[in-house]
Amino acid sequence: MEFGDILFEKESGIATITINRPKALNAFRRQTLEEMIQAFEDAGQDPDIGVILLTGAGDRAFCVGGDVKEWGPSGYDGSSWIDIGLPVIRLQEVIRSAPKPVIAVVNGYAIGGGHVLQVVCDLAIASKNAIFGQAGPKVGSFDAGYGTAYLARLVGERKAREIWMLCRQYSAEEALNMGLINKIVEPSELMDEARNWANEILRLSPSSLKMIKASFNADTDHIHGLTQLAFGALNFFYGTPESLEGHRAFIEKRTPDFSEFRARGERS
Template identity: 60%
Template sequence: MEYQDILYTKVDGVATITINRPQRYNAFRAQTCEEMIHAFKDADFDRSIGVVVLTGAGDRAFCTGGDQSTHEGGYGGRGTIGLPIEEVQSVIRDIAKPVIARVNGYAIGGGNVLVTLCDLAIASETAQFGQVGPKVGSVDPGFGTALLARVVGEKKAREIWYLCRRYTAQEALAMGLVNAVVPPDKLDEEVRRWCDEILEKSPTAIALAKKSFNVDTEMIRGMGALAMQALRLYYDTPESAEGVRAFQEKRKPDFRKYVK
């Protein structure tokens, strides 16, 4: 596959997938998702690779979720909501190699979900985290909610989704969303250090450990698939459309007028 939206490199046992849409704060569209799926599967099949790093281009954003400029068109492409985000989430969990989120900036919305899904996360001190779904007429009714509750605790997960606040890297560390926080100029060095430590370990033991961890939350996959069908219907409502319009018009949405 010829990549347009991502950069994909392999160096000394580490595959790095970089969402390369800095002009859109590394928000993903259908094309981005298809390329990420392909790259993750390639890294999984390549026996020379022991760790996968997921990051975003530039120093402003890791990923800010789905590109809202294409939301009204269903993001384009295939999948329950047009966007094959369920498959992106599944491939991160399913590959036999640990996936490390290198969080170099904003990890908002779907980007926050990607951090949640990755096995480990290392953040720059300048990184910010949070959800925006209920502000723009959207939600991630699967791993983005239920798995987040397992990672940070249910009360905190509900706060993150209901209030849509922003959280600093240190706050993310305190709640268990990331494993380490370092200065921006030390981020690559720290990520490489963690990768090297993993590469010293038995790949089969690591793969078995990852599968074992996933068993406890595997039911979320089926629940999420069901909920995504409902989300597709929600996207066709005036209430959801109001969120997108308000975002594009840079104003506060008025959701209450659609509640009967």
């Protein structure tokens, strides 16, 4: 199985999926997501695999969300009324539905859509230099499904609203304190610690773990419907002047001016 945007390895019961676009801070494009979906489905169905690790190449970023170079005048190419042109929903679904634990191994920036990826994983271990946060309202975008509703389950609704409504960035220590991640380690120890956790999981009953994960998911499966609605709305929003202003400002490295849309929101 050959991939261009990711690395996919299996060893001793552990599958490791690595987003391999370090020059783009591991931002994902359609190809990246399609390859990740294929790898997750393969690992999820492989009876020799008991744990899946998700990480990013290099030491700067886990993932910073969608690649802005793939963004056009009305959003990402190939969009439909329930799809922004990137199969983000499908990837989130396959991570949640994999019948074995998925551990996010966060080695740097986890921002925007990349932050949501680590949110939907079952567990998360981060290096001390990891940075977490959302950026949607800064750039004319949002994730009003798992990125909001499920995030609130992890950190509490008040903190989740802060994360989205202020678009601040948070250190690994802050992420640990709010319940966003499970553990912090030195960067040089990150993958070793992730494999230690994976090996500990491999000593447990796989059928029990499968049913436990399904039980946790059942409590929040309604968020899937919210996610579909949210991405449908996001597709429409990407074609508005308000969203375009956020995107242009990001590309031009300036502060966006959303003032006219605050006064005339019905025209955006």
